[in-house]
Amino acid sequence: MFEWVGTTPWSVAIHESLWLYPIIESIHVLGICLFFGMVMLLDLRLLGITLRTVPVTDLTKKLLPWTFAGFVPMAITGLLLVYQDPLRAYDNYFFQAKFVMLILAGLNALAFHTGIYKRVADWDRDPVAPFRARVAGAFSLLLWAGVIIAGRLIAYNWFPKT
């Protein structure tokens, strides 16, 4: 399937274009800035490292829309980067690691929002969030940093499978 996608006309067009690839990748990086920047601020707030006097719900209510504003272009350009050269992703352990960490980061966020965050009213103004929220924040930081690290290293396929 990966081979077939790589032969579709649009995939070839992006791959062979001089400008499209750099433009897509630049948007991907700027998306990372906005997305990871906002995620990191919430995580560090949960850990009690920054913005300690700002209620947690202020951050989630006001910054989550901006987190999505970073996520959407990042996800679209990310899909395009795979689409323009699917075999590069297929033959790459860094890509697989990135994908696994993406899923784990998603599950971590889901666990946070359906778990300890339901009772946020009890700890909204605490400078340091409760243990379970701190764990979610730490996992989020580590997983998203891991996603960025693995993503950057896809370009350097140190352990080719074939």
Add this chain to the structure above:
Amino acid sequence: MSILAFFTALEQSWLGQTIQGSIYIFPITEVFHLLGLAVLGGAILLVDMRLLGLGLKNHPPQQLARDVQPLMKGALAVMALSGITLFVSEAVKCYYHQAFWFKMSALALALTFTFTWRKKVLRSPSAPATQKLTAIISLILWSCVGIGGRWIGFE
């Protein structure tokens, strides 16, 4: 010594040659550069968005700027160190690459603007129009730095 001669000497130095000779040092340094960029981006965006009247509207920009200042300065330090490391290994390529000079000019402007005018605006309450203009200039300058930097990697 001309700039080109200086860049050539850097690349031929022990450090430049060690980085060139390793398949791992450059990519790993790039990873730190990118993580630093994400943190720096977040710290600048949060405050600039607030100056534009977006995001954490309940809190004064002065407070947000103070809170994220350690993040911003830490990220800048990581970016400068990793950036110099990346540069030393391919200084001659950078010399002939327009994107490098574009990025460095934008960086000089962005740093100057951030630590003079923007800092002043964030110290004392200013008119909304001044705050918005400051944020827009800051966002444009730092975006140019990011895009220019990414472009150095493309021929």
